[in-house]
Amino acid sequence: MNAKKSSFFDHVWDFFCSLKLAISTLILLALTSIIGTVIQQNANPQDYVREYGETAYRIFSALNFLDMYHSWWFLTLLTLFAVNLICCSIKRLPRILKLVNQPNLDPDERFYKTLANGGELTVGLAPEEVRDRLAEFLGQKFSRPRVAEGEGVIQLFAQKMPWARFSVYVTHLSILVIFLGAILGTVWGYKAYVNIPEGSSTDKVWPRGSDTPIDLGFEVRCDRFEVQFYPGGMRPKEFVSDLVVLENGKEVVKKTIEVNDPLTYKGITFYQSSYGPMGDPQFHFKVRERATGKTVTVVAHKGQPVKLPGGQAFRVADFTEHFQTFGSAARIEMLPDLTGKNPAGRSRKSFVVLQKFPEFDAQRGGEYIFSLLDYKQRYYTGLQVAKDPGVWVVWLGCFFLVAGTFSAFFLSHRRLWVTVRAEGGKTHVRYGANAHRNQAAFAIWFEDFARDFEESLKK
Amino acid sequence: MSSVNLFNFTTIAYFSAMILFVGYLVTRKEGVSLVANIATWIGFVLHTGGIGLRWYESYQMLGADGRAPLSNLYESVVFFAWTIVLIYILIDLKYKQRAVGAFVVPFAFLGMTWAQLNLDDAIDPLVPALQSNWLTYHVITCFLGYACFAVACGVSIMYLIKSGKEQNNAESTPAGGVMSLFPSIKVLDDINYKAIMIGFPLLSLGIITGAAWANYAWGTYWSWDPKETWSLIVWFVYAAFLHARFTRGWVGRKAAWLSVFGFAATIFCYLGVNLVLSGLHSYGGG
Numbered sequence: 001m002n003a004k005k006s007s008f009f010d011h012v013w014d015f016f017c018s019l020k021l022a023i024s025t026l027i028l029l030a031l032t033s034i035i036g037t038v039i040q041q042n043a044n045p046q047d048y049v050r051e052y053g054e055t056a057y058r059i060f061s062a063l064n065f066l067d068m069y070h071s072w073w074f075l076t077l078l079t080l081f082a083v084n085l086i087c088c089s090i091k092r093l094p095r096i097l098k099l100v101n102q103p104n105l106d107p108d109e110r111f112y113k114t115l116a117n118g119g120e121l122t123v124g125l126a127p128e129e130v131r132d133r134l135a136e137f138l139g140q141k142f143s144r145p146r147v148a149e150g151e152g153v154i155q156l157f158a159q160k161m162p163w164a165r166f167s168v169y170v171t172h173l174s175i176l177v178i179f180l181g182a183i184l185g186t187v188w189g190y191k192a193y194v195n196i197p198e199g200s201s202t203d204k205v206w207p208r209g210s211d212t213p214i215d216l217g218f219e220v221r222c223d224r225f226e227v228q229f230y231p232g233g234m235r236p237k238e239f240v241s242d243l244v245v246l247e248n249g250k251e252v253v254k255k256t257i258e259v260n261d262p263l264t265y266k267g268i269t270f271y272q273s274s275y276g277p278m279g280d281p282q283f284h285f286k287v288r289e290r291a292t293g294k295t296v297t298v299v300a301h302k303g304q305p306v307k308l309p310g311g312q313a314f315r316v317a318d319f320t321e322h323f324q325t326f327g328s329a330a331r332i333e334m335l336p337d338l339t340g341k342n343p344a345g346r347s348r349k350s351f352v353v354l355q356k357f358p359e360f361d362a363q364r365g366g367e368y369i370f371s372l373l374d375y376k377q378r379y380y381t382g383l384q385v386a387k388d389p390g391v392w393v394v395w396l397g398c399f400f401l402v403a404g405t406f407s408a409f410f411l412s413h414r415r416l417w418v419t420v421r422a423e424g425g426k427t428h429v430r431y432g433a434n435a436h437r438n439q440a441a442f443a444i445w446f447e448d449f450a451r452d453f454e455e456s457l458k459k
Numbered sequence: 460m461s462s463v464n465l466f467n468f469t470t471i472a473y474f475s476a477m478i479l480f481v482g483y484l485v486t487r488k489e490g491v492s493l494v495a496n497i498a499t500w501i502g503f504v505l506h507t508g509g510i511g512l513r514w515y516e517s518y519q520m521l522g523a524d525g526r527a528p529l530s531n532l533y534e535s536v537v538f539f540a541w542t543i544v545l546i547y548i549l550i551d552l553k554y555k556q557r558a559v560g561a562f563v564v565p566f567a568f569l570g571m572t573w574a575q576l577n578l579d580d581a582i583d584p585l586v587p588a589l590q591s592n593w594l595t596y597h598v599i600t601c602f603l604g605y606a607c608f609a610v611a612c613g614v615s616i617m618y619l620i621k622s623g624k625e626q627n628n629a630e631s632t633p634a635g636g637v638m639s640l641f642p643s644i645k646v647l648d649d650i651n652y653k654a655i656m657i658g659f660p661l662l663s664l665g666i667i668t669g670a671a672w673a674n675y676a677w678g679t680y681w682s683w684d685p686k687e688t689w690s691l692i693v694w695f696v697y698a699a700f701l702h703a704r705f706t707r708g709w710v711g712r713k714a715a716w717l718s719v720f721g722f723a724a725t726i727f728c729y730l731g732v733n734l735v736l737s738g739l740h741s742y743g744g745g
Contacts (some may be wrong), residue, residue, distance in 0.1 A: 034692065
């Protein structure tokens with residue numbers, strides 16, 4: 001009964017350790033991942049119904065195809081993948097440890113036959129002399145050998161990069177580390193966003209897909225937002241926000257952030273992600289009364305009437321940053337007033353003022369000459385806010401992944417055995433070597449090495 | 460001389476090389492293969508010069524906003540072709556199997572032709588999201604990886620042709636005729652494996668640099684965007700390939716097929732996602 005139970009357990013264990021499971025899981029993960037790239041994820045139900053119809057929507061929904069990367073079956077596949085990685089490492093690691101820590105220090109004739117590279121020779125030197133010469137030669141050309149003596153036999157063993165055997169485990173472990181980092185980020189981190197109008201501040205951010213804000217524990221203020229365009233078009237060049245972090249009303253950190261250059265404070269990072277206009281722009285005009293030559297500077301908001309000296313009034317009817325090729329331009333309307341000069345009922349006079357050409361309006365011949373000094377559009381800055389305490393764990397895992405794969409593919413554990421034995425007044429030397437990877441290159445290297453090796457015993 | 464001119468000459472050189480490689484398969488004259496290789500080298504030098512010149516041109520046109528020529532579809536296809544030829548030249552220096560050229564250089568030729576006939580070669584300044592050194596690291600590592608997979612796919616096709624022929628004749632003697640110029644199926648299998656072995660860590664590095672960039676720009680290193688997901692799919696396929704090497708049933712033809720499927724997935728990841736699906740990788744709104 002007991003034996004049967006353990007054999008069932010062995011079967012399960014072997015299943016979770018198997019390479020077949022690894023290959024199947026990888027291919028299944030690849031195939032199922034495609035679904036999420038073809039069907040849009042996390043869209044509105046109406047969108048799905050419109051695109052695929054009611055029935056298909058129900059089926060997709062039941063199969064978790066609409067948020068498949070978080071579905072139970074995809075997470076199960078990932079878990080299976082992780083369990084497979086852990087089990088196969090546990091199963092194989094002791095063997096590798098033994099191989100590295102307890103190398104065969106007493107090779108016999110049969111062992112030498114298993115080695116792909118090797119040779120033998122007989123020299124006229126004493127065994128001790130051979131041992132000393134080889135120890136020196138190997139120390140210089142390969143690595144310092146371990147020497148064991150007994151029963152008229154001297155055994156030398158040398159190896160290089162034994163740790164290369166572990167690189168595949170480093171690679172496997174790295175994936176688990178990345179998973180761990182991702183879990184840490186999901187459990188203790190968040191992704192949120194916030195819009196801050198220029199000049200104001202916030203101490204709350206809103207997580208995606210939720211109405212409950214998160215308290216930051218400090219305040220963030222946006223002093224300025226600016227968007228720059230490449231010349232001659234609306235292609236954005238840069239979005240910049242001046243952010244200030246306030247703790248208890250005191251400024252602690254100031255930073256100008258832009259896309260690809262965020263601000264981090266207390267593990268929370270603010271990324272420039274979007275922007276938008278706040279209310280109407282504010283205009284500064286210089287207005288000269290033609291008759292008197294009197295000049296005033298006035299501030300106007302779009303659509304709101306502004307009184308001028310002499311009693312008349314105007315308003316900014318329209319504004320554009322790109323008036324054909326002339327740059328920023330405002331359209332001004334003179335308003336009816338009570339002075340009688342511009343009585344109600346008469347059609348409103350409207351004209352365009354160009355910021356680039358301050359004297360242009362003089363040619364119109366109106367009573368007032370307008371120049372647009374500047375305008376100020378207030379914006380809000382759109383920030384992505386992320387807290388991810390697991391991200392360093394993820395980078396650590398990524399480092400191990402790259403280091404592990406490169407060393408797994410390109411470094412090899414190379415070993416060399418030499419058996420020295422007195423034989424009828426002369427000394428017989430048998431040697432052999434192998435590499436755990438890239439045998440072809442090792443064989444080429446070994447040809448040269450073997451020549452030098454034998455040479456070292458002939459002088 | 461503009462970069463576009465240089466790329467035209469590059470395409471002509473690759474076209475000549477391709478014809479010469481096919482000529483080599485037909486005539487079986489070593490001299491032809493040498494000329495084919497020289498044409499490939501000339502193309503590669505012109506290609507490198509063209510990329511350098513385009514880099515310089517971007518500074519001439521955009522002043523301080525100049526940038527490495529890796530940002531739009533045109534530039535990326537040109538760079539992809541360059542990496543394919545680079546990997547071919549490296550494989551040629553190591554294995555000296557010229558017939559491989561007939562199955563690899565056409566990928567570079569097709570890329571260059573497509574870029575020149577159908578893609579917009581305007582040098583536009585970069586939108587804010589692309590203004591990052593991560594762009595350069597990400598593109599270079601990804602495309603070196605893709606190029607290795609292209610070479611692996613080329614030799615896998617050779618493997619499938621040659622092993623198919625050898626399976627069909629009863630004595631299973633090595634195939635004669637054109638096929639005698641192919642490297643032995645053992646060597647083809649080896650090149651396939653080696654190319655993927657080099658490409659896989661590079662792809663990993665490409666995915667990681669992309670993730671690092673996304674994290675730096677948006678605060679999320681992974682968002683299951685279609686491009687990201689497809690890069691992971693490609694990674695899964697080649698990870699499966701590498702593990703399949705350790706089981707007896709998955710070598711030879713099966714491995715060659717997996718390599719061809721892997722490259723098809725790679726191409727879809729690179730182009731299909733941009734042309735068919737939508738997401739963050741839209742080549743600057745193109």
